[in-house]
Amino acid sequence: MMLAGGLAILTALALAAAGLALLFDRHVQRLAREDLQNxxxxxxxxxxxxxxxxxxxxxxxxxxxxxxSGHYWQLRLGDRLLHSRSLWDYSLPMSDGPPAPGTTRSLTLPGPQGEPLLVFEQGLLVGRGAEAVPLQILVARDRRELDAARAEFLGDLLPYLSLLGALLLAASYVQVTVGLRPLAQVGARVAQLGSGARPRIGTDMPAEVIPLAREIDTLLDARDDELARARHRAADLAHGFKTPLQALMGDARLLRESGQADVAGSIETIALAMRRHVDRELARARLQTETGNSSADPGPIILKLVEVLKRTPLGAMIDWQIDCPPGLRASVDPDDLTEALGALMENAMRHARERVGVSARPTGRRVLITLRDDGPGVPEAGLDQLTRRGLSLDPQGDGQGIGLAVAAGVIDAAHGRMTMRNAHPGLEVQLEFPAAGP
Structure with missing residues (x-):
């Protein structure tokens, strides 16, 4: 827009300069003709x-x-030809016959040095009747004087046109900046939507962009309604699978009691695998329907989880070391963060010998949560697989794989990152989330 505006301003100024030069030239020639006529x-x-x-x-x-000198006169009175001394021995070319009495005209003739002359010609009659003598008068001046005056006019005009162009460019810049400011405000609001600082764009904006803001908010409302319906469908699916899986486990128990342990074990293995897959996929489906407008303070969530885990026999024997400053805000749903941290903290509790440490701290525009136990850790050969999101820590187990899947899904949905490494002793898990707005 600035480039187009600048080109338009330069074009307009060039046309204005040409037009003013033409008007000035016509004005000067008109004054020159009047002077020659006088x-x-x-x-x-x-x-x-x-x-x-x-x-x-x-x-x-x-x-x-x-x-x-550039100023000449010449007249023909009857058969006599008279001219000014400035012409020296040169005679201006004249028409063969004198012009009609009382007529005037302007024309351009060559001067004594070949220069173009602006000439005023007038025809008169001296006397009355048959004794009247025709009089033809030519008065001329050098056209180069007029061209020099026009050049001087343009020389005086260009600085003012340059100043005017600079002022117009500055005004165009201000106009474009002020005109596009509402769009920049919309961009800032959209960024706040992504960081969770705002649930909607709102209508407290310039009138020019309110229709756009309303359309975006309407789309967000429709998306939230669809997400709510998706969550309800996920809950219905969980309840729908719960009864058949429970029935399968009951049938496996009956088979085991009747002596068919192999068949019962096979059914239990299949049922448990199905339950893990269903739980994992339902968790992923629920996480993928989350919006980016939620935020959570890790400190209170970690303290509540520790209180719950301490009520278990194993958790009561663990030394929980918590280091979470107040006021942290991570861009993640509180329920999802609770579920992910619960799974990981329970996993750390199972493998710890005496101590589990949980800390949270800000790192630039992100929030880093670290869990560390003093257990045996993980074999280095399998450590790389643990960092692959959605994989099970122990495919044969009943809880760890789901916990890692949920944690990985939470991180993925919140645009974060999860890393695991052996801390010697124990395993260290780091969860990194974008920091939410105030």
Whole structure:
């Protein structure tokens, strides 16, 4: 827009300069013709009528006395040809016959040095009746003087046009900046939507962008309604699978009691695998329907989880070391963070010998949560697989794989990152989330 505006301003100024130069040239030529006409009348007034009309005296103008001065006069009175001293021995070309009495015209003729001359020609009759003598007067001036005046006018005009162009460019910049400011405000609001600082764009904006903001908010409302329906469908699916899986486990127990342990074990293995897959996929489905507008403070969530885990026999024997400063805000749903941290903290509790440490701290624009136990850790060969999101820590187990899947899903949905490494002793898990707005 600035480039287009600048080109338009330069084009307009160029056209204005050309137009002003043309108007100035016409004005100067009009003044020059009027001056030449007045001079022609003055010369005509010097003609003495009579039987033999003559010129009483030569026009007293120093320009006409200086040779090739650029100012000339010439007249033809009957058969006589008179001209100013400035023409020296040169005669201006004249039409063969005198113009009609009383007529005037402007024309361009070559001067004594080949220069173009602006010429005013007037035809008169001296005397009356048959004794009248035709009088043809030519008064001329060098056109180069007019061209020089136009060049000087343009030279004086260009600085002002340059100043005007600079002012117009500055005004165009201000106009574009002020005009696009509402769009920048919309961009800032959209960024706040992504960081969770705002649930909606709102209508407290310039009137020009309120329709756009309303359309975006309407789309967000429709999306939230669809997400709510998706959550309900996920809950219905969980309840729908719960009864058949429970029935399968009951049938496996009956088979085991009847002595068919192999068949019962096979059914239990299949049922448990199905339950893990269903729980994992339902967790993923629920996480993928989360919006990015939620935020959570890790400190209170960690303290509540520790209180719950301490009520278990194993958790009561663990030394829980918590280091979470207040006021942290991570861009993640509180329920999802609770579920992910619960699974990981329970896993750390199972493998710890005496101590589990949980800390949270800000790192730039992100929030880092670290869990560390003093257990045996994980074999290095399998450590790389643990960091692959959605994989099970122990495919044969009943809880760890789901916990890692949920934690990985939470991180993925919140645009974060999860890393695991052996801390010697124990395993260290780091969860990194974007920091939420105030």
């Amino acid at each position: 001079r022609a009348r003055a010369i005509a007034g010097l003609v003495e009528p009579g039987r033999a009309p003559s010129l009483r005296e030569v026009p007293l103008d120093p320009a006409y006395e200086q040779v090739f």
